[in-house]
Amino acid sequence: MEMTHTHPNVLREIVEAKQLFMSKRANSPRRSAEPASSRTPTAIVYCERNFAKLDGKTANGLVRHSQTYRILSVIDSDHGGKDSGQVLDNMTNNIPVFGSLETAVTNEITTPDTLIYGMAPSNGRLSVEDRRVVLDAISLGMNIVSGLHEYLGDDAEISSAAQIEKVTIHDLRKPRPSKDMRLFDGSVANVEAIRIAVLGTDCAIGKRTTATVLARALNAMGIKTVLVGTGQTGLMQGAKYGVAMDAVPPQFCCGELEGAIVAASKGERPEVILIEGQGALSHPAFCTSAFILRGSQPDAVILQHAPKRPHRCDFPNMAMPEPRDEIALIEAFADTKVIGLTINHEGMTDAEVDGAITSYSRSLHLPVTDALNRPVPYLTEMVLAAFPELRRAPVIAAE
Numbered sequence: 171m172e173m174t175h176t177h178p179n180v181l182r183e184i185v186e187a188k189q190l191f192m193s194k195r196a197n198s199p200r201r202s203a204e205p206a207s208s209r210t211p212t213a214i215v216y217c218e219r220n221f222a223k224l225d226g227k228t229a230n231g232l233v234r235h236s237q238t239y240r241i242l243s244v245i246d247s248d249h250g251g252k253d254s255g256q257v258l259d260n261m262t263n264n265i266p267v268f269g270s271l272e273t274a275v276t277n278e279i280t281t282p283d284t285l286i287y288g289m290a291p292s293n294g295r296l297s298v299e300d301r302r303v304v305l306d307a308i309s310l311g312m313n314i315v316s317g318l319h320e321y322l323g324d325d326a327e328i329s330s331a332a333q334i335e336k337v338t339i340h341d342l343r344k345p346r347p348s349k350d351m352r353l354f355d356g357s358v359a360n361v362e363a364i365r366i367a368v369l370g371t372d373c374a375i376g377k378r379t380t381a382t383v384l385a386r387a388l389n390a391m392g393i394k395t396v397l398v399g400t401g402q403t404g405l406m407q408g409a410k411y412g413v414a415m416d417a418v419p420p421q422f423c424c425g426e427l428e429g430a431i432v433a434a435s436k437g438e439r440p441e442v443i444l445i446e447g448q449g450a451l452s453h454p455a456f457c458t459s460a461f462i463l464r465g466s467q468p469d470a471v472i473l474q475h476a477p478k479r480p481h482r483c484d485f486p487n488m489a490m491p492e493p494r495d496e497i498a499l500i501e502a503f504a505d506t507k508v509i510g511l512t513i514n515h516e517g518m519t520d521a522e523v524d525g526a527i528t529s530y531s532r533s534l535h536l537p538v539t540d541a542l543n544r545p546v547p548y549l550t551e552m553v554l555a556a557f558p559e560l561r562r563a564p565v566i567a568a569e
Contacts, residue, residue: 213239213315214274215288216303221246221267222258224374224483228317228403229288230258233265235382237408241265242282243274245303259542271303275310286406287316290374292484294319305331313338317402319417342402343417354424358467361435361443363396364557365466367506369447369459370474371496373483376514377447377474378404380541380549384472385444387546388553393560395442396434400427400462404446411437415448415458423458427465441560442553447474452491452499453482463504470556471506473497476514477526494534510552513540 213236217229221244232241233254244254247269255263268274275281285307287300296304296318304314304322308331316322316339323329323339332339345351358365368381381397382404388395399405399412411434413426427445434443445466449456475493482488497508511530515523523540530538537555539548554561 210240211238211283211313212242212278213284213286214243214245214271214282214307214312215241215286216245216271216300216307217288218246218299218303219248220289221249221254225289225291227290227374228286228406231378231382231403231407232286232288233258233263234379235407238406239284239286242278243268244288245269245271245274271306281310282312284313284315287314287318287322290317290402296320296322296325301328304328308332308335308337311335311337313340315340315342315406317342317406317414319343342405343414345414345417345419348419348422351418351422352425352429353422354428354465357432358428358465361431363435363440363443364470364560365431365443365445365468366470366472366509366553367445367447367462367466367468368472368474368512369451369462369496369500371450371491371493372453372476372479373449373456375450375474375476375479376512376541380472380474380512381444381446382407383541383546384549384553387550388442391550392562393442394438394440395444396438396440397444397446398427398430398434398466400446400448400458409446410434412446415461416456420457420461423461424465427462431466450491450496451503452496454488455482455485460503463500463506468504468506470509470553471500472510472512472552473500473508474512474514475530476516478517478522479514493530497534507556508536509556510536510549511538512549513538515540515543 215229215232217226220226221229229244243265244267246267249257249267250269252267253262254265254267255261314322321341321344323341368377370377385395385397397409399409400415402414405412411430413430415423418426431443445462447462448458451459473493473496479490481490493511500508511534513523513526523543527538537552541549
């Protein structure tokens with residue numbers, strides 16, 4: 171991380187902000203401290219005016235699942251005072267939403283370790299207000315984690331502030347030097363695990379969430395499964411293996427993903443490797459699905475679709491594709507088969523979800539479910555039906 175000389179005004183503002191926050195915290199109610207034995211870093215997720223929306227997908231994902239961080243709260247002034255689980259999924263999770271960083275920090279007895287930038291704006295850049303919040307967090311001694319295309323560690327003002335406070339900036343989308351990247355060499359063909367890619371008909375449609383639910387469920391059944399992340403949110407959540415695909419030069423994308431899959435195979439010896447999808451193969455703005463199909467050489471694909479989404483994200487003049495057309499494209503592009511369809515229920519009533527499941531099941535002749543709102547066995551059965559060798563013989567109790 172390159173450091174530069176800090177202007178005296180910047181230093182004075184950092185000190186003043188820190189003093190103001192500390193004085194207000196002294197008389198504020200706080201939650202009890204986490205036991206000292208815990209080693210999981212604590213984090214506040216910043217998602218101003220985007221939580222439970224498409225551009226808030228990083229925050230949405232972290233609230234639902236995080237192995238790397240213990241998520242303390244979310245910042246979004248539109249939902250201040252609410253429970254984030256209720257906002258997102260109508261299920262209480264006891265992770266509160268606050269209207270500001272100040273309120274979120276004063277709720278804790280000790281300063282959280284990390285501020286996570288929980289949004290994925292289409293321009294990939296930090297706003298003026300976002301910058302202020304990041305600098306305020308640094309002034310409190312919080313590390314910064316960001317998945318933006320704009321690297322905060324390369325920003326002179328932010329990196330200088332981080333140097334003063336001795337905190338770290340982790341730019342998840344910053345790739346390794348090209349000299350350290352690998353080209354595709356075909357070694358993925360030697361991986362013995364069944365490889366299943368979870369793709370979609372659009373971006374920000376729930377591919378990662380479905381893959382996470384499926385991985386957890388298969389492992390609970392005793393089928394050793396590893397999820398390979400391909401985006402910043404999956405890596406933040408704690409994916410042990412993966413690469414932020416859209417930050418890698420095209421010539422290395424297939425090889426970098428192949429390397430992650432081979433490493434997962436050698437390191438974990440799983441029976442199933444799930445590969446998180448990105449974008450959509452049919453989407454003209456994204457190439458990552460093509461690289462994922464080429465680099466992972468999946469044995470099967472599960473397709474995620476949002477029936478009520480009127481158009482592609484950020485492209486109001488671009489109609490959503492029909493699942494049948496996306497399936498035909500995937501199976502023509504790669505030597506694989508689509509084994510099931512999963513529904514993103516955004517904007518849908520429960521009855522509409524039931525209707526979509528029935529309709530798509532009949533027209534596509536495939537199993538269809540909603541990974542979040544329908545019983546998990548419906549999801550795992552997609553995999554077991556396609557790969558019956560994974561079925562476990564029932565355990566018979568001794569007489």
